[in-house]
Amino acid sequence: MMQDNYTAFFKTNEQTWDLKVPIHAASEFYEVTSFKQGKTSLNPIELRELGEVSGKTLLHLQCHFGLDTMSWSRLGAKCTGIDLSSKGIEKANDIKKDLNLPVTFVKSNVYDVPENVPGEFDIVFTSYGVIGWLPDLDLWAKVIVDKLKPGGVFYMVEFHPIMWMFDYTLEKPELKYGYNQKEVIYEEYKGTYADTASSMLSKEYGWNHGLGDVISALISAGLTIEFLHEFDEAPYDVFPGMLKNEKGQYEIPEGKRLHPLLYSIRAVKQ
Ligand SMILES: C[S@@+](CC[C@H](N)C(=O)[O-])C[C@H]1O[C@@H](n2cnc3c(N)ncnc32)[C@H](O)[C@@H]1O
Secondary structure, X not given: OOOHHHHHHXXXXXXXXXXXXXXXXXXXXXXXXXXXXXXXXXXXXXXXXXXXXXXXXXXEEOOOOOHHHHHHHHOOOXXXXXXXOHHHHHHHHHHHHHHOOOOEEEEXXXXXXXXXXXXXXXXXXXXXXXXXXXXXXXXXXXXXXXXXXXXXXXXXXXXXXXXXXXXXXXXXXXXXXXXXXXXXXXXXXXXXXXXXXXXXXXXXXXXXXXXXXHHHHHHHHOEEEEEEEEEOEEOOOOOOOOEEOOOOOEEOOOOOOOOOOEEEXXXXXX
């Protein structure tokens, strides 16, 4: 159970994510119609780096409205997805019912997973825009380790911490936040990354975590790191100035490229 002093922050974030769900589910960004027709929502990086999932149990942390969870299920994994947003879980369950997929969705804060999700898993997965919502990485890593079977794999792919140092609510993004910022960051802006023209008001509390803190939290909790990779391209066009390359990925054009856009970590519980 997470400390009470974060409750108000989590509540605001939950309300914002509840508002985002119907907008995202109707957006071109998430392509729900194509997803329902069989298109995977997973990207080449995680498909390649996590590898074979068939027959394995997989816990997806912060699953939003479940497209990635259901994509892993289509590849044969036995999946459970959790998310803070009840609207996200409702939407995930609606889509799952339409597609008749054997996936379990649970409304839960990451920190409450030990109380809300029984059992241990072969794989714990989380991706793209997740740890910035979490104030305490040591507790996050402990939840992951406790939910893994011995020999189980943790895999994450996430935007690079340098990306979160900028304030994107300004017309010209400015370097504003700490690489590791323990003090909460509050941002309020119109729209959402999946529909910037939407009139919804996003109110968000977040925390910045550098690579050292992420890796150290996972090691301290008992995981053995297999790799940490950094990438100059990302599957999503969610930051200013990105261009699509010949592989269909987005990158900052050469000459302006100063830092990676993504990183991934694969770790094992011995
Ligand atoms: C950017 S989305 C994840 C994106 C995901 N890869 C996708 O595109 O479907 C972040 C998700 O984290 C969830 N979230 C935020 N804080 C959380 C928390 N403390 N516990 C569980 N889920 C949380 C939000 O509800 C949201 O669905």
